[in-house]
Amino acid sequence: MTTTLSRAGDTPPPPVPQTNERLLDLLGRAGARDVLDIGCGHGALSRLLAANGYRVTGIDPDWTAVETARAKVAGARFEVATAENLPFAEDSFDAAVFLNALHHVPGAAMARALDEALRVLRPGGTLVVVEPLARGSFFEVMRPVEDETAIRAEAMTALEERIAKRDCELRQKVVYDRATTFATLDDFIAYLVAVDPARREVADTRRAELQSLFERHAAKAVDGHLLVQPLMLAELGVPPRG
Numbered sequence: 001m002t003t004t005l006s007r008a009g010d011t012p013p014p015p016v017p018q019t020n021e022r023l024l025d026l027l028g029r030a031g032a033r034d035v036l037d038i039g040c041g042h043g044a045l046s047r048l049l050a051a052n053g054y055r056v057t058g059i060d061p062d063w064t065a066v067e068t069a070r071a072k073v074a075g076a077r078f079e080v081a082t083a084e085n086l087p088f089a090e091d092s093f094d095a096a097v098f099l100n101a102l103h104h105v106p107g108a109a110m111a112r113a114l115d116e117a118l119r120v121l122r123p124g125g126t127l128v129v130v131e132p133l134a135r136g137s138f139f140e141v142m143r144p145v146e147d148e149t150a151i152r153a154e155a156m157t158a159l160e161e162r163i164a165k166r167d168c169e170l171r172q173k174v175v176y177d178r179a180t181t182f183a184t185l186d187d188f189i190a191y192l193v194a195v196d197p198a199r200r201e202v203a204d205t206r207r208a209e210l211q212s213l214f215e216r217h218a219a220k221a222v223d224g225h226l227l228v229q230p231l232m233l234a235e236l237g238v239p240p241r242g
Contacts, residue, residue, distance in 0.1 A: 016176055019130055019231065020048055023097065026235060027054070030126040032094035038083050038117060039101025041195075043069030043076070050076050057093070059086065083113035088120045095126040102131055103148060103155035110158035118168055118238060127168070127236040131155050137217040138180065138229035144206045144213070145192055145199050159234060169237040178231050181224040185214045188227070 017025075023045075027035065033055055037046045040058030042065055049056045056076040060066050063080045070078050081087050083098070083105050096117040105113045117127050132139070134152045143149075163170050182188040189203045189210070203210060218225035 016179070018176075018178060019099070019233075020045075022176075022233060023099075023128065023130075024048075024052055026128060027095055027126070030095060032126060034093045034095075036086075036088070036093045036096040036117070036120065038086075038096055038098050038113070039104055040069055040078065041065050041101075043073045043078070045097065045099050046076050046078070047073045050074075057088075059083070082109070084109040084116055086116045086120055090119055091122045092120045093125065094122055095128065096121060097127075098129045098131075100130060100132060102129055102159065103151045105155075107151065107154040107158075110155060111161065114158060114162045118236070121238045123238055123241040125238040126171075127238070129159055129232075129234045129236070131159070131232050133175070133230045133232055136177070136227075136229045137219070138178075138227035140217050141188065141210065141213045141227060142192060144209050145189075145202050146196070156232070163234070163236065167239075169239065171235040171237050173232065173234045175230055175232050178229045179226055180229070181221050181226050182218070183224045185211055187224075188214060 027049075035049055035054045035056055037049065037056060037058040040046050040060045043058060046056045046058045046069060050073050056073070058066070058069055058073075058076060058078045059081040060069070060078075061080065061082045066078045066080050069076070079087060083101070098117070102110060102113065114127075121127060132148075132152060134149045162168075180191075182191070192203065193200045214225065218227050220226075
């Protein structure tokens, strides 16, 4: 759940467009129909895209995640595959999306994963990369469970190096805040564990530390405790032929 805080008596600021809204707007403006969800996990993004009329293909290296996605998203196609070795021909998709997924690719394979995503796009196609930055209150509370400082930096470096090759167009690059409220620390831990069940043991072991960080960094909101995660969205375009 997203929440915007304001001081008493202030006119609330307009809500910050969140990731789903941004992606749907971006893909709609691009005229995309066939979309590849890279690192689809359990299919949350794929389900959103399918519900909005897109023809969706998702890939993930975790076969259990792929089976869950297949059960949740009727009509979409899902394959067990890695981002750096996509099992698709050139010119297969209008758009490809890494949603909080590039930093889960092994560091040495990130550059190839971006190359692969561009390879399978049609001329004029769109590559979208959304990545969490290594800062913000959400990140600070999460760090004892899994400190992604180094791998997030690697993902940003891989993306910047790919943009620097100048064989694709950087259409936009924006940073915005994802503000999420949690009723309790347990809700926050459940959020982390849903991404990676292996985090449960670490979270249980370091619960006292997490509680202290949660109380220090979470802002009080009407509906719970608010944590902010800055996100970077980059949109790259494949040049049209001719």
